[in-house]
Amino acid sequence: MDHAELEDLLALAALGRLDAPDEAALEAHLREGCAQCEAELRALREAAAALALSLEPAPAEQRLWLKLKARLDQSLPQASPAGRFSAPEVGERQAQSAERPTAPRASRPAGHERYDAALRRTPRVWPWRVATGMAAAAALVLAFFAGGAAREFGRIDRQRRLRIAQLEKQALSLSSERSAARTQAVRLEQALNRRARLQSVLMASDAHMMHLKPLGPAPGARALVAMSATRRSAVIQAAGLPPTPAGKAYEMWWITKQHGPVPAGIFHAETGREVIASIDPPPSGERLLMAAVTLEPAAGVAKPTGRMYLKAPIPAN
Amino acid sequence: MVRADTERKPDAKLVAAMANGDAHALKALNARYGASLSALAFRFLADQADAEEVVADVLWQAWREAALYDPARGSVAAWLVAMSRSRAIDRFRAIRARRLAPGIGEPNPEATPDPADELDSAERGRIVKHALETLDPKQRELLELAYFSDLSQTEIAARLALPLGTVKTRMRAALLKLRQMLSGLPE
Missing domain, CATH: 1.10.10.10 (Winged helix-like DNA-binding domain superfamily/Winged helix DNA-binding domain)
Incomplete structure (x- = not known):
């Protein structure tokens, strides 16, 4: 396939409509590093996305948020700074979890049906007279044993109720174990993805690294910042920072000659855990004097107000 | 409530905040794209509940994989649209395979713009x-x-x-x- 033919595949590729052989051919071509086709594909994908977003929006936002919030509730531990919901939302969450359906309770244990059926069963082959006599006798016997049967029945019923209560308790504990495992799985996946992000920035051909040194409030803290201008990305990896206090966040700063401190993003630290967080790369075209981390109000601030925990002077060169 | 500062953030910053575990950023991204993505998924599925399930899955995937989003490869909108479209098609095929496929491309009579958009x-x-x-x-x-x-x-x-x-x-x-x-x- 020549270049013109490959170019003709770009639109279909952007729309996800290529047949397998064409897709393989185009992928091979892009892997060879054709920057022109790569750029055109990116531009066509944006046009295709605009096409999708031109549809009349469906009024779905609130319902979607409820779905997402239910998943967040399952995946975020209550104490995690990540679940920074405001108080009314926490209330909403509790109300929702109270609405979760509980295990259906049988109106009558199944054993009772058999018991009733046994009582209903009557012999069919006996001559009716004998049957009448037998029935009268049976009635007497039944009357005699009725009290005992009722007591026995009550005992079985209590046992069953006890068993149901035990099973419900077990189910509850299994379900909380399952949500704890899910929580853990989502947190691990997110942590893994952050690490992959750090890795990809470190692997960039123009990757830069910088070590941040501890200051008074946390003498054991340290951090590494990796950044890449071509990837328009920066990532901080920090350890030894005290856990973020409630209502606060760590904020990263680039201090430039032109604008002084420029906010680069907020992140949170947990006890004994290393933090990896995406931050904004330094503003391009400005001279960087220093990088720093301060403790600020949870939403972040435009100019630093809190104590500085980490900093790295940037050597002039 | 999505806080005003979160609301004003550009898409890429919202995704970075999501990667750092900020649930408000997810809420803001949903406010920005949830309705449009649902309309897109609806074009394939012709069922609002199915469409919203697809979009919830997409936004949840974006939450989990926020750290992997690479701005150099395209905008957040293109990323979300590509995920929604591919998931909607998968779901449509699954439904069709169960012989319950609705027609595609039907306009949504109930889709009116949400003032909250x-x-x-x-x-x-x-x-x-x-x-x-x-x-x-x-x-x-x-x-x-x-x-x-x-x-x-x-x-x-x-x-x-x-x-x-x-x-x-x-x-x-x-x-x-x-x-x-x-x-x-x-x-």
């Missing part, structure tokens, strides 16, 4: 619609057929009774023209 997305929709209207009707038909249906390139060519080569060239010209008309649109 951001002006930004309404404005963007208006601009794109205008751009689509100025396209040659044949180009527009081709684009819409390719984008909002589950047809392969060969099936599209057969449907329009055009040689495959013509479909490819026309499609590229149409999408390039759309891109050109939208080049001033903020991401």
Whole structure:
């Protein structure tokens, strides 16, 4: 396939409509590093996305948020700074979890049906007279044993109720174990993805690294910042920072000659855990004097107000 | 409530905040794109509940994989749209396989714009619609057929009774023209 033919595949590729052989051919071509086709594909994908977003929006936002919030509730531990919901939302969450359906309770244990059926069963082959006599006798016997049967029945019923209560308790504990495992799985996946992000920035051909040194409030803290201008990305990896206090966040700063401190993003630290967080790369075209981390109000601030925990002077060169 | 500072953040910053575990950023991203993505998924599924399930899955995937989002490879909108479209098609195929497939491409009679939608997305929709209207009707038909249906390139060519080569060239010209008309649109 020549270049013109490959170019003709770009639109279909952007729309996800290529047949397998064409897709393989185009992928091979892009892997060879054709920057022109790569750029055109990116531009066509944006046009295709605009096409999708031109549809009349469906009024779905609130319902979607409820779905997402239910998943967040399952995946975020209550104490995690990540679940920074405001108080009314926490209330909403509790109300929702109270609405979760509980295990259906049988109106009558199944054993009772058999018991009733046994009582209903009557012999069919006996001559009716004998049957009448037998029935009268049976009635007497039944009357005699009725009290005992009722007591026995009550005992079985209590046992069953006890068993149901035990099973419900077990189910509850299994379900909380399952949500704890899910929580853990989502947190691990997110942590893994952050690490992959750090890795990809470190692997960039123009990757830069910088070590941040501890200051008074946390003498054991340290951090590494990796950044890449071509990837328009920066990532901080920090350890030894005290856990973020409630209502606060760590904020990263680039201090430039032109604008002084420029906010680069907020992140949170947990006890004994290393933090990896995406931050904004330094503003391009400005001279960087220093990088720093301060403790600020949870939403972040435009100019630093809190104590500085980490900093790295940037050597002039 | 999405806080005002979160609301004003550009898409890429919201995704970075999500990667750092900020649930408010997820809420803001949903406010920005949830409704439009649902409309997109609805075009394939013709069922609002199915469409919203798809979009919830997409936004949840974005939450989990926020740290992997690479701005160099395209805008957040393109990332979300690609995920929504591919998940909607998968779901449509699964439904069809269960012989419960509804028709595709039916307009949604109940889809009315939500006043809570951001002006930004309404404005963007208006601009794109205008751009689509100025396209040659044949180009527009081709684009819409390719984008909002589950047809392969060969099936599209057969449907329009055009040689495959013509479909490819026309499609590229149409999408390039759309891109050109939208080049001033903020991401």
